[in-house]
Amino acid sequence: MPTVLLVEDEVWLGQIVKDSLEVRGFQVWHAMDGAQGLTMYQTHSPDVVVLDVMMPQLDGFTLTERIRSQNATVPIIFLTARSQTVDVVKGFELGGNDYLKKPFSMDELIVRIKALLNRKITTLAQPENEQYQIGQYLFDYPKQKLIFKGKDSVLSYRESELLKRLFLQRNQVLERSKVLQDLWGDDNFFNGRSLDVFITHLRNYLKADPHVQIVNIRGIGYKLIV
Structure with a gap:
């Protein structure tokens, strides 16, 4: 069962995303802020991280930096209401793999999660002596x-x-x-x-x-x- 860490401070949105992913066969841990998200990441080592950008404690960009200092390959998807080019580019520079602008459809989020997980599996299958x-x-x-x-x-x-x-x-x-x-x-x-x-x-x-x-x-x- 693929595991997802969802870091989203909007309670209703977080619950909707969590429920929708679980119905489709994912195991989901939901953190309400960036600090809690970092703790859950270190505890559970999820297959993919989905996180909001604007959050209390640690914002999404800072959380991404902390995660990338520990793991260079776990897929990270940003959920953001910010669509200015500079913000999107900053997210990618810090190590994000994808982003979705709010509001978004659950079907699109699930497609993107599956694409990143498939890409990760392909990478893990590469020979170790290249x-x-x-x-x-x-x-x-x-x-x-x-x-x-x-x-x-x-x-x-x-x-x-x-x-x-x-x-x-x-x-x-x-x-x-x-x-x-x-x-x-x-x-x-x-x-x-x-x-x-x-x-x-x-x-x-x-x-x-x-x-x-x-x-x-x-x-x-x-x-x-x-």
Whole structure:
């Protein structure tokens, strides 16, 4: 039975979401604020986290940072009434995997939860010895680490998946729309902005080796040149 941690301070909405998920076969723990959500996360280790952004004690962004410091791969979905681009991008930067704008339909939430869980299962099934030499860097894909001259950088799940795709198509164009569909599930504007942020992150990780570059191919995608 898939397990869900729901962190939502609106009592009636939290109860509706909890009941709807349980009817569809999920086990759900409902926290009423961010601090309680962190405690429940540490106690139950859920398969997926669904959380509100504006909450007492700890807001959703801060809670995401705390969770990501302990687990880089658990899927996190934001529920938010805030739809400004800067807020959405911030959520993705901190390690969120998806977001839904309030009000939302339960069917859409369930589809997104199942998609993230399926993606997580696929990732766990990957071989454990995948390591790639990228110029002077060693990319340890299963451990989500990029190693340069003995110094480790820990990547997020999405950074690792993006870097792996770039490497496997190194010196060729990686199509932007395909990456967005594979890793974000949709190539809409907000997800596109999030992808740009992650490309910037990877460029910063790789900047110590001048022979490694990620270049934009305008209107098409990106190319990792090694």
